[in-house]
Amino acid sequence: MSSFFAVAVKNQELILSSLSRHLLICALSLALGIIAAVPAGIFLTYRKKTAKAVLAVLGVINTIPSIVLLGVAMMIFGLGVYPAIAVLFLYSLLPIVRGTYTGILDIDPKYLKAARGMGMNRLQILRVVQLPLAMPAIVTGIRLSAIYVISWATLAAFIGGGGLGDVIWMGLQSYNFRLVIWGALPATLLAFLVSWLLNRVIRLTQKHISREVAQ
Amino acid sequence: MVRFENVHMSYGEHAVLKGIDLHIEPGQLAVLIGPSGCGKTTTLQLINRLITPTEGKIFVNGRDISTVDPVELRRGIGYVIQEIGLFPHMTVKQNIEIVPKLLGWDEQKRSARSKELLKLVGMEERYLDVYPAKLSGGQQQRIGLLRALAVEPPIVLMDEPFGALDPITRESLQDEIMTLNKKLHKTVIFVTHDMDEALKIADVIILMKDGNIVQAATPKELLSHPANEFVESFIGKQRQAVGKLDTVREVMSARVVCAPDDTSVVEAVDLMRRQRVPSVFVLNKEGGFDGQISIKDIQSFSCTGDEMISRLANKQIPTVHPEGSASEAFKIMMQENIDELPVVDGDRVVGIVTRRSMVTSLAKVVWQGEAHE
Numbered sequence: 212m213s214s215f216f217a218v219a220v221k222n223q224e225l226i227l228s229s230l231s232r233h234l235l236i237c238a239l240s241l242a243l244g245i246i247a248a249v250p251a252g253i254f255l256t257y258r259k260k261t262a263k264a265v266l267a268v269l270g271v272i273n274t275i276p277s278i279v280l281l282g283v284a285m286m287i288f289g290l291g292v293y294p295a296i297a298v299l300f301l302y303s304l305l306p307i308v309r310g311t312y313t314g315i316l317d318i319d320p321k322y323l324k325a326a327r328g329m330g331m332n333r334l335q336i337l338r339v340v341q342l343p344l345a346m347p348a349i350v351t352g353i354r355l356s357a358i359y360v361i362s363w364a365t366l367a368a369f370i371g372g373g374g375l376g377d378v379i380w381m382g383l384q385s386y387n388f389r390l391v392i393w394g395a396l397p398a399t400l401l402a403f404l405v406s407w408l409l410n411r412v413i414r415l416t417q418k419h420i421s422r423e424v425a426q
Numbered sequence: 427m428v429r430f431e432n433v434h435m436s437y438g439e440h441a442v443l444k445g446i447d448l449h450i451e452p453g454q455l456a457v458l459i460g461p462s463g464c465g466k467t468t469t470l471q472l473i474n475r476l477i478t479p480t481e482g483k484i485f486v487n488g489r490d491i492s493t494v495d496p497v498e499l500r501r502g503i504g505y506v507i508q509e510i511g512l513f514p515h516m517t518v519k520q521n522i523e524i525v526p527k528l529l530g531w532d533e534q535k536r537s538a539r540s541k542e543l544l545k546l547v548g549m550e551e552r553y554l555d556v557y558p559a560k561l562s563g564g565q566q567q568r569i570g571l572l573r574a575l576a577v578e579p580p581i582v583l584m585d586e587p588f589g590a591l592d593p594i595t596r597e598s599l600q601d602e603i604m605t606l607n608k609k610l611h612k613t614v615i616f617v618t619h620d621m622d623e624a625l626k627i628a629d630v631i632i633l634m635k636d637g638n639i640v641q642a643a644t645p646k647e648l649l650s651h652p653a654n655e656f657v658e659s660f661i662g663k664q665r666q667a668v669g670k671l672d673t674v675r676e677v678m679s680a681r682v683v684c685a686p687d688d689t690s691v692v693e694a695v696d697l698m699r700r701q702r703v704p705s706v707f708v709l710n711k712e713g714g715f716d717g718q719i720s721i722k723d724i725q726s727f728s729c730t731g732d733e734m735i736s737r738l739a740n741k742q743i744p745t746v747h748p749e750g751s752a753s754e755a756f757k758i759m760m761q762e763n764i765d766e767l768p769v770v771d772g773d774r775v776v777g778i779v780t781r782r783s784m785v786t787s788l789a790k791v792v793w794q795g796e797a798h799e
């Protein structure tokens with residue numbers, strides 16, 4: 212046991228810098244994912260035919276093994292952190308687009324009827340009614356993406372992206388399995404933490420909404 | 427104010443409206459009534475362009491609405507949807523103040539307005555910060571109504587707005603709508619499936635069936651000259667058949683709600699709510715009839731609620747004998763403007779004659795008379 216922590220202390224610098232790199236990669240790709248996917252999801256609610264196609268394409272992307280995509284990205288962008296972010300960004304899209312799209316379409320039409328009847332324009336309906344009511348679904352999509360991104364980011368190391376994958380990689384190469392765990396454990400904990408945090412956000416967003424549904 | 431010219435509406439093959447011609451004058455309270463699925467909601471939604479007719483023209487304020495910007499059109503038309511549709515993520519205050527906010531009212535003006543509106547429907551100010559999920563169905567309906575009235579639009583569309591209300595609140599809101607219509611000269615188009623409601627509030631009743639208007643007439647005309655058998659049966663179906671119009675016993679309802687004279691006002695109100703009646707009869711120690719007290723009386727007195735009802739009861743209210751003549755009873759109700767007339771035998775209350783029993787019997791007589799001709 213003591214040697215388990217000794218490994219951590221010895222590789223302290225590596226683990227910490229990898230963790231912060233990991234956080235950075237995840238945060239960046241997720242942020243880009245949200246910036247692209249939420250408006251895309253909203254837009255698609257006005258173009259239902261396009262929506263089917265887009266969701267299908269994103270679905271296919273998400274079934275391609277990440278290692279393949281990483282390889283492709285490496286061929287395009289070269290080694291480093293950018294291809295890693297590009298791939299994670301791509302993966303993050305589907306859950307958020309789908310969450311936004313279905314979240315908005317699942318809203319009971321009576322609210323839209325009321326909103327239109329009051330003389331709200333499209334943008335006002337979106338801001339005042341649709342987004343707040345779809346928020347639980349949107350954040351659920353973001354949470355799903357966050358978990359994917361955090362765990363898959365460990366693969367970024369393979370194309371020189373850095374992050375906790377570096378720690379795992381080094382552990383594997385030197386047959387130091389304690390070090391492998393010091394790479395895997397923080398990534399897992401990070402995923403749990405973010406998932407828990409976002410669950411609280413989801414509960415906040417549906418506070419008054421779900422009670423109405425329950426009635 | 428609102429005019430339909432040969433309006434047709436179809437969903438695919440399904441023709442929902444089949445040539446509606448309609449003219450509602452400014453300041454009129456028009457009631458659309460008819461069986462479920464006959465096209466009432468559809469007609470209403472055509473007026474604020476929530477849907478577009480397949481054929482025909484609709485004019486609001488003399489303007490063909492297909493040439494008016496829908497958003498602008500709707501700002502001048504209040505709309506209470508059938509499903510209420512309060513926004514669950516907003517408080518009562520936020521819900522009521524949506525349109526004022528869209529129109530750029532400042533916080534002070536908005537706030538004053540929502541307080542004023544709540545008072546209108548007898549709800550306390552503390553409800554301002556409550557979310558819709560915490561309200562009863564009746565309270566939600568009232569807020570839905572207020573939301574539509576917030577900026578006093580010249581036209582108000584209401585789709586079965588009182589469905590979930592208890593009779594007491596329903597009555598008072600019907601009165602409120604009539605006041606709004608008469609005092610502020612709002613044009614109101616009101617959908618209901620309740621003929622009593624229509625007869626009470628309407629200037630003009632528009633009776634629909636299968637996407638057509640069967641008859642558009644004042645309540646009086648509708649009762650005295652129903653256009654056809656459907657109209658007759660529609661009015662008749664709404665009422666229990668009664669025997670020939672002879673004695674009070676035959677038109678009265680035996681369901682009376684009584685309370686001993688030492689009941690407190692609070693208890694009496696509670697009793698009325700539970701029994702869903704607007705008034706109760708007061709009984710003395712021996713169980714004899716000793717007056718009547720109505721929710722309206724209680725509202726108009728300022729009382730703490732602890733008083734005994736015997737002090738507020740109306741002991742001068744006229745009564746009739748069960749074997750007395752029904753038309754005499756109706757005459758008393760009309761002359762004295764009484765909604766509910768106690769039927770008393772000796773000193774025992776045996777029944778009650780209501781306006782509803784009156785309308786029922788009169789309608790019956792009118793049609794039987796015509797059938798003999």
Ligand SMILES: Nc1ncnc2c1ncn2[C@@H]1O[C@H](COP(=O)(O)OP(=O)(O)O)[C@@H](O)[C@H]1O
Nearest residue numbers: 437440442460461462463464465466467468469
């Ligand atoms: N969006 C729609 N698509 C297809 N049919 C509809 C739609 N809305 C209403 N209808 C049909 O139109 C008819 C009239 O509906 P509606 O106006 O809601 O009736 P009412 O309000 O009198 O009960 C019904 O048969 C209903 O099924």
Ligand SMILES: [Mg+2]
Nearest residue numbers: 466467508585
């Ligand atoms: Mg309807």
